[in-house]
Each structure stands twice: as C-alpha cells, then as structure tokens.
Amino acid sequence: xxxxxxxxxxxxxxxxxxxxxxxxxxxxxxxxxxxxxxxxxxxxxxxxxxxxxxxxxxxxxxxxxxxxxxxxxxxxxxxxxxxxxxxxxxxxxxxxxxxxxxxxxxxxxxxxxxxx
Amino acid sequence: xxxxxxxxxxxxxxxxxxxxxxxxxxxxxxxxxxxxxxxxxxxxxxxxxxxxxxxxxxxxxxxxxxxxxxxxxxxxxxxxxxxxxxxxxxxxxxxxxxxxxxxxxxxxxxxxxxx
Numbered sequence: 001x002x003x004x005x006x007x008x009x010x011x012x013x014x015x016x017x018x019x020x021x022x023x024x025x026x027x028x029x030x031x032x033x034x035x036x037x038x039x040x041x042x043x044x045x046x047x048x049x050x051x052x053x054x055x056x057x058x059x060x061x062x063x064x065x066x067x068x069x070x071x072x073x074x075x076x077x078x079x080x081x082x083x084x085x086x087x088x089x090x091x092x093x094x095x096x097x098x099x100x101x102x103x104x105x106x107x108x109x110x111x112x113x114x115x116x
Numbered sequence: 117x118x119x120x121x122x123x124x125x126x127x128x129x130x131x132x133x134x135x136x137x138x139x140x141x142x143x144x145x146x147x148x149x150x151x152x153x154x155x156x157x158x159x160x161x162x163x164x165x166x167x168x169x170x171x172x173x174x175x176x177x178x179x180x181x182x183x184x185x186x187x188x189x190x191x192x193x194x195x196x197x198x199x200x201x202x203x204x205x206x207x208x209x210x211x212x213x214x215x216x217x218x219x220x221x222x223x224x225x226x227x228x229x230x231x
C-alpha cells in the first residue's frame with residue numbers, strides 16, 4: 001500500500017525562528033513527485049514546494065526548503081524565518097503514475113502554530 | 117486568471133437526501149480530480165477525469181457516489197442517499213494536462229454536513 005506518514009500532529013515555532021516538519025512515505029515506484037501543501041483555515045490547498053524523486057538536489061522556495069532522503073523515503077520541510085502567516089495545516093503528499101492514472105496521496109497533516 | 121471554484125461553499129442536508137457538488141476548474145485544464153477530506157485527516161482521492169472521461173474512479177467509496185464531466189470542463193459530484201459518514205469537505209483540483217510533474221490547483225472545497 002502506498003502511504004504517507006506525518007508523525008507530528010502539531011508543531012509550534014516562535015516568529016522568525018526555524019521549524020522542520022517531518023514526512024516519510026512508502027512506495028515501490030521509482031518515478032514519483034513529492035509535495036508539501038499548506039491549508040489555511042480558508043480550506044484552500046496551496047502548493048508550497050515540490051521535489052522530483054530523480055533529482056538529488058533538495059528543492060528550495062524562498063524561506064521553504066526540503067531535506068529529501070530517497071533511500072530513507074524521508075521528505076522533511078524546513079521553514080526559515082517563520083512568519084505569522086505561515087500558521088496553517090501542512091500536508092505532505094506524493095504523486096505516482098500507476099495503471100493509467102495518477103493521483104496525490106496525502107499524509108494526515110501537521111498543524112503549525114507560529115507564536116509572536 | 118480565475119482559480120478553481122466550487123459551489124456551494126457549505127451544504128447541510130438530511131440523511132437519505134441527494135446532493136450535488138459542483139466544480140469549475142481553471143479554464144483549459146483537462147485534468148480534474150475530486151478528493152474527500154474528513155475531519156482531522158488529509159484529503160483522500162475519489163476520482164480523476166481526463167477530459168470528459170473518468171480515467172480512475174477507484175477512490176469512490178461505493179455506488180452512492182457518482183461524478184460526471186459531460187463537456188470536459190465543469191464537473192458534478194453526486195451523492196445519493198446520503199449518510200452521516202459522508203460529512204466531510206469535498207475538494208476539487210484541476211491540472212493543465214494531468215502529467216505527473218504538474219501542479220494540481222485546488223478549490224476552496226464544499227463542506228458537506230449530513231444530519
């Protein structure tokens with residue numbers, strides 16, 4: 001079964017500090033993509049960052065970066081210089097093409113609180 | 117340009133009733149996805165359309181759930197004989213072609229409450 005595990009239901013960070021959210025996944029496929037989505041109270045899922053499995057270099061997007069460990073099937077998200085607007089649910093997901101279809105498989109999420 | 121829109125934003129219905137949830141994808145996007153997000157969970161895949169056809173409906177929980185996309189644009193998720201366990205947020209997403217590397221753009225969801 002294809003699964004995504006986020007072991008931290010909740011995390012908190014002080015404004016301007018750095019926080020790391022954990023994610024592990026399980027797949028037998030060799031070609032896939034990994035994503036972190038942010039979901040604020042408005043419910044709209046917003047893409048934060050993505051990583052191609054065949055790329056060894058970790059993706060970065062401004063204050064957001066990932067630590068992708070393919071052998072360990074680990075994909076953590078680091079948020080630097082945390083801002084109040086970063087407070088939200090964060091979901092790790094992967095996407096694989098299988099059997100003529102492709103879809104996102106999500107973890108259960110981590111609720112991030114940013115303290116002023 | 118306009119993003120993915122979903123209507124209604126909230127829907128309250130009684131057990132046993134029929135409901136329809138609508139998704140308007142981004143113009144020109146051929147790929148459309150429905151997900152269901154229960155309280156405290158991540159979204160779970162329901163169905164994927166490529167154009168007018170359902171390429172993968174393996175996530176639909178049972179035959180009470182059905183979705184259509186007759187003209188390859190707007191999609192409707194239909195739930196018959198609703199049950200309390202159907203209460204969730206139903207998310208729609210679209211993608212330009214459905215390729216693996218593409219971003220899926222999500223709508224704000226419809227929160228369904230079955231009393």
